[in-house]
Amino acid sequence: MILTGKKVVVLGAGRSGRAAATLALSKGAEVRVFDTNPSAHFDGWPEAAIGIAGATDAQGLETSCDVLVISPGIETRGSFVESFAKNAGELIGETELAARFYDGKVVGITGTNGKTTTTELVQRILEHSGMSCVSCGNYGVPFSEVLLMNEVPDSVALELSSFQLETVKDFHADVAIWLNFSADHMDRYTAIGDYFEAKKNIFINQSSNDTAVIRLGEDLGPLSATSFNFSSEGEASDFYLVENQIYFSGQPVIDLSVTRMRGLHNAENVMSAVAACYALGVSYEVAAEALRGFAPPMHRCELIRTLDGVEYLNDSKATNLHALDSALRSQSRPVVLLAGGKEKGLEYEELLARLEEKVHSAIVFGEIAQTLGSLFSKVVSTEVVAGLDEAVTLAQKRAHVGDVVLLSPGTSSFDQFAGYEARGEHFRKLVNKLK
Structure with missing residues (x-):
């Protein structure tokens, strides 16, 4: 891709937008950045980048460019993007822009859940093998930022959300990981099929020389890449689990006891x-060495403490049904479940069988509390509270020796918190105060 002398417009003044703008400038482009937020600032940006805060659709219709680059948080089909796209030669995302300038190995990771943990695992293993690797994309640094490093790494562990995959064209993953798929982000997509097709773009441009790693049972249709599948349930897949041992084609390859990973979902990661x-x-031997002592990132079935024989787990990252179901499926102890948060339009009925199997007491909170309370109470003792503080206090009373108190909300946190991290940190503080 040649950008010398080309006009590039970047939409979004966040970190991804800044990385895209800086990369385009380094390749000789003239760059303007538009953000709808009137308070958007451009402090610390390259002087050559022209920044416009409080941008409107009308400005978009008056703007022309050779390449329009959109940040992943911006609605691709919204009127703001459409207004700028009308006079743009090409519309791409920040991930696609970076991919066109990167020559190293790309391990792309997508799925409704488990992406960040898997991304960290890939980076750790590749680094241990002697191949330089950076976690980037939806986790770590923006992909474009990798191209601006003093030493560009041999490989990237590239976490990819559906938002980033909506706008890829020439992107190519040497290895593409598909972890799982379930309904999510239905506040952005009009149909679940649109969400599925966006994520499936991770396999775009792959050939038989590439590799696709897919959870057993995922219906993706025919793929061009050489495929391997995995599952923690049964032995029908290429990679499978027996007790704490991962097998490949009948041979033990990784002993999970050397890690600090908990649960079947982490075994699949x-x-x-x-x-x-x-x-x-x-090799599997090198991978096993790399995984020794590895713990999952925070807020993902993270053990906060054990008090009076009860484990308290922080799974605040569980912002959809599949994540909540995975967390419950992984528990071997009776569960006191803390769930709730923002109303996202998800169908929680599919969780009832898992609740009946794993949970002896549920405490629901937040914007969706009444809805969850009415539904969950069909199969498990359920109490409705206003917020997380009250939920934790009540959970301690309901938990017995040998139980686990599991914060796995099953939806996003934006009704009461700035994000799942803030929710998880608040849970940590509350649990550590318990006596």
């Missing part, structure tokens, strides 16, 4: 990462 790195030439 390890399987996918090991399979991806093996496709790039990393």
Whole structure:
């Protein structure tokens, strides 16, 4: 891609937008950045980038460019993007822009849940093997920022959301990981099929020389890449789990006891990462060494403390039904479940069988509390409270020795918190104050 002398417009003044603008400038483009937020600032940006805060659709219709680059948080089909696209030669996303300038190995990771943990695992294994690697994309730094490093790494562990995958064209992953799929972000997509097709773009441009790593049972249709599948349930997949041991084609390859990973869902994250790195030439022995002592990122079934024989787990990252279901499926102890938050239009009826199997007491809170209370009470003792503080206090009273108190909200946090991290940190503080 040649940008010298080309006019590039970037939509969004966040970190991804700044990385895209800086990369385009470094390639000789004339760059303007538009953001709808009147308070958007451009402090610390390259002087050559022209920034416009409080941008409108009308300005978009008056603006022409060779390349329009949109940040992942901006609605691709919204009127703001459409107004700028009308006089743009090409519309791409920040991920696509970076991909056109990157020559190293790309391990792309997508799925409704488990992306960040798997991304960290891939980076750790590749780094341990001697291949320089950076976590980027939807986790870590923007992909474009990697191209601006003093030493561009040999490989990237590239976490990809559906928002980023909506706008790829020439993007190519040497290895593409598909972890799982379930309904999410239905406040952005008009149909679940649109969400599915966006995520499936991770396989775009792959050939038989590439690798696809896919959870067993995911219906993706025919793919061009060489495929491996994995599952923690049964032994029908290429990679499978027996007790604490991961097997490949009947041979034990990874002992999970060397890690600090908990739950079946994390076993699947390890399987996918090991399979991806093996496709790039990393032996199972090296992968096992890399995984020694590895713990999942915060807010993902994270053990906060054990008090009076009760474990308190922070799974605040569970912002959709599949994540909540995975967390429950992974528990071997009776569960006191803390769930709730923002109303996202999800169908919670599909969780009832899992609740009946795993949960002896549910405490629901937040904007969606009444809805969850009416539904969950069909199969489990359920109490409705206003917020997380009251939920934790009540959970301590309901929990017995040998139980787990699991914060796994099943929806986003924006009704009461700035994000899942803030919700998880507040839970941590509350649990650590318990006596």
